[in-house]
Amino acid sequence: xxxxxxxxxxxxxxxxxxxxxxxxxxxxxxxxxxxxxxxxxxxxxxxxxxxxxxxxxxxxxxxxxxxxxxxxxxxxxxxxxxxxxxxxxxxxxxxxxxxxxxxxxxxxxxxxxxxxxxxxxxxxxxxxxxxxxxxxxxxxxxxxxxxxxxxxxxxxxxxxxxxxxxxxxxxxxxxxxxxxxxxxxxxxxxxxxxxxxxxxxxxxxxxxxxxxxxxxxxxxxxxxxxxxxxxxxxxxxxxxxxxxxxxxxxxxxxxxxxxxxxxxxxxxxxxxxxxxxxxxxxxxxxxxxxxxxxxxxxxxxxxxxxxxxxxxxxxxxxxxxxxxxxxxxxxxxxxxxxxxxxxxxxxxxxxxxxxxxxxxxxxxxxxxxxxxxxxxxxxxxxxxxxxxxxxxxxxxxxxxxxxxxxxxxxxxxxxxxxxxxxxxxxxxxxxxxxxxxxxxxxxxxxxxxxxxxxxxxxxxxxxxxxxxx
Amino acid sequence: xxxxxxxxxxxxxxxxxxxxxxxxxxxxxxxxxxxxxxxxxxxxxxxxxxxxxxxxxxxxxxxxxxxxxxxxxxxxxxxxxxxxxxxxxxxxxxxxxxxxxxxxxxxxxxxxxxxxxxxxxxxxxxxxxxxxxxxxxxxxxxxxxxxxxxxxxxxxxxxxxxxxxxxxxxxxxxxxxxxxxxxxxxxxxxxxxxxxx
Numbered sequence: 039x040x041x042x043x044x045x046x047x048x049x050x051x052x053x054x055x056x057x058x059x060x061x062x063x064x065x066x067x068x069x070x071x072x073x074x075x076x077x078x079x080x081x082x083x084x085x086x087x088x089x090x091x092x093x094x095x096x097x098x099x100x101x102x103x104x105x106x107x108x109x110x111x112x113x114x115x116x117x118x119x120x121x122x123x124x125x126x127x128x129x130x131x132x133x134x135x136x137x138x139x140x141x142x143x144x145x146x147x148x149x150x151x152x153x154x155x156x157x158x159x160x161x162x163x164x165x166x167x168x169x170x171x172x173x174x175x176x177x178x179x180x181x182x183x184x185x186x187x188x189x190x191x192x193x194x195x196x197x198x199x200x201x202x203x204x205x206x207x208x209x210x211x212x213x214x215x216x217x218x219x220x221x222x223x224x225x226x227x228x229x230x231x232x233x234x235x236x237x238x239x240x241x242x243x244x245x246x247x248x249x250x251x252x253x254x255x256x257x258x259x260x261x262x263x264x265x266x267x268x269x270x271x272x273x274x275x276x277x278x279x280x281x282x283x284x285x286x287x288x289x290x291x292x293x294x295x296x297x298x299x300x301x302x303x304x305x306x307x308x309x310x311x312x313x314x315x316x317x318x319x320x321x322x323x324x325x326x327x328x329x330x331x332x333x334x335x336x337x338x339x340x341x342x343x344x345x346x347x348x349x350x351x352x353x354x355x356x357x358x359x360x361x362x363x364x365x366x367x368x369x370x371x372x373x374x375x376x377x378x379x380x381x382x383x384x385x386x387x388x389x390x391x392x393x394x395x396x397x398x399x400x401x402x403x404x405x406x407x408x409x410x411x412x413x414x415x416x417x418x419x420x421x422x423x424x425x426x427x428x429x430x431x432x433x434x435x436x437x438x439x440x441x442x443x444x445x446x447x448x449x450x451x452x453x454x455x456x457x458x459x460x461x462x463x464x465x466x467x468x469x470x471x472x473x474x475x476x477x478x479x480x481x482x483x484x485x486x487x488x489x490x491x492x493x494x495x496x497x498x499x500x501x502x503x504x505x506x507x
Numbered sequence: 508x509x510x511x512x513x514x515x516x517x518x519x520x521x522x523x524x525x526x527x528x529x530x531x532x533x534x535x536x537x538x539x540x541x542x543x544x545x546x547x548x549x550x551x552x553x554x555x556x557x558x559x560x561x562x563x564x565x566x567x568x569x570x571x572x573x574x575x576x577x578x579x580x581x582x583x584x585x586x587x588x589x590x591x592x593x594x595x596x597x598x599x600x601x602x603x604x605x606x607x608x609x610x611x612x613x614x615x616x617x618x619x620x621x622x623x624x625x626x627x628x629x630x631x632x633x634x635x636x637x638x639x640x641x642x643x644x645x646x647x648x649x650x651x652x653x654x655x656x657x658x659x660x661x662x663x664x665x666x667x668x669x670x671x672x673x674x675x676x677x678x679x680x681x682x683x684x685x686x687x688x689x690x691x692x693x694x695x696x697x698x699x700x701x702x703x704x
């Protein structure tokens with residue numbers, strides 16, 4: 039019997055199988071950031087040991103950083119202490135740090151791929167659940183807790199049970215105005231927030247193969263929102279072309295050799311998955327969430343479900359009370375106070391280009407605050423180079439400096455209590471963007487359309503306008 | 508890590524499904540560089556209003572319920588990988604969480620910190636909810652060695668699954684890092700034959 043892509047990569051990294059079904063998995067790259075690493079560094083220090091493979095760790099500061107005036111000291115004391123602690127720890131142990139002010143700084147899941155650190159066939163971990171993003175390159179990439187961050191620092195390995203395998207195949211044509219974010223929100227709305235628990239997902243099918251690397255990263259990024267450990271996509275020409283010539287990618291003959299190896303990373307025809315799902319891309323319209331978990335999403339032209347349409351009416355009722363929505367409400371026309379475009383899900387250059395293409399020559403609605411936060415310093419510089427910053431500025435959008443920003447209500451960027459934020463991030467949990475904040479998840483294209491309109495709108499209206507012109 | 512063998516305690520009922528780690532401990536309270544003190548902000552926004560006053564309808568503010576066992580609806584611990592969620596539950600005083608389903612990363616984090624995730628059937632979970640609701644003094648027993656959970660004084664108990672390696676770690680109070688450190692030679696040997704492309 040053949041092997042799945044996941045099995046091929048996993049098997050190449052097994053050091054040893056342990057009694058009880060656990061396996062020692064060797065890790066190629068370990069990304070660390072300021073929030074989930076300090077206790078791991080302390081653990082290493084307390085054990086009186088050194089970090090085992092320092093050259094396999096890359097650090098950046100992203101969760102706590104301000105997205106304005108990054109040259110000034112961080113105002114909030116606790117955030118500053120955490121960012122400073124990362125700097126001190128990296129200095130003490132000799133870890134490469136792309137901290138504030140460094141040209142490679144940015145959201146950990148944006149910088150890895152854009153610098154060519156993330157390569158097909160790798161195993162990658164980080165103390166962050168959205169590590170699944172890197173799976174877009176055909177890597178096994180997953181989020182770990184701080185105890186495991188310490189394990190990897192100590193031994194370059196994690197101890198874990200082999201997850202089950204799932205394949206989600208998406209064939210058919212992707213509609214106009216529909217993007218990767220809509221595809222993954224659609225899948226999560228069908229499978230639920232626990233539909234992927236215990237599994238590692240491979241996304242396959244003609245619709246997936248047609249996507250750019252940025253779009254594939256958006257899909258893999260949100261695998262965790264259906265409970266999956268991670269998601270991956272078999273590397274192909276699109277992948278190799280993206281990796282080629284990036285800062286840390288292999289060059290010349292080494293690159294050709296790597297491509298030969300990477301080209302072997304696909305699921306064999308006779309391989310068997312534990313679970314399989316199939317979707318048709320043409321069924322998907324631009325999506326929006328109405329509730330307090332990423333599974334509570336609908337097509338933007340549709341209504342919020344009514345109680346007898348759902349499995350967990352208690353959960354729906356609690357969510358709608360928090361959102362101050364009613365069952366059966368239309369999503370279109372709902373009021374919006376903030377639009378946030380950013381996060382490890384949607385803050386790459388392609389996302390910014392898409393937003394610029396829609397807002398060019400238009401103005402945002404007066405009452406809406408729009409925050410657009412690039413995923414990295416590199417993305418910000420590229421946006422400037424392409425004149426995207428000017429287009430955004432003319433539309434009244436504020437282009438900030440890179441960081442996790444309003445995705446998680448940890449740094450200065452928060453949404454005030456009771457206000458509605460349309461967001462390109464990954465979680466609409468209660469209070470995720472700030473205590474009492476109400477989040478609706480969408481694609482960058484939909485977010486841009488809503489910022490212009492000032493209320494929830496079907497972004498495809500803007501496509502029609504363009505065609506009319 | 509503290510050993511876990513048997514636990515007999517009253518239980519705290521959290522009647523919610525899909526409890527995500529942002530609810531268990533919101534991100535703005537993750538700024539400590541140590542592992543201690545997170546219990547103060549456990550379920551912060553469900554437990555306190557903006558002024559820091561207790562919300563009377565939240566279970567942790569209800570004096571009737573207390574104990575070392577948290578019982579919650581399915582898919583407990585979904586979302587962010589923050590281990591702070593496990594630290595906060597442990598720091599508050601919980602030693603076990605009972606649910607009909609756990610998110611993967613939370614489950615691993617809990618096990619690495621001596622907090623036992625006990626996965627039971629939906630029926631048994633409902634039975635615990637019913638019994639504890641009727642009588643908040645109802646004791647729940649958890650025996651890790653035997654792998655069963657029981658509603659004390661009733662003939663109700665259920666077997667639960669746990670990885671045998673993780674079970675041994677909890678019973679002895681060992682952690683994974685001690686084990687992996689003992690495998691350093693195998694890891695080095697692996698590195699010699701392994702090529703990264």
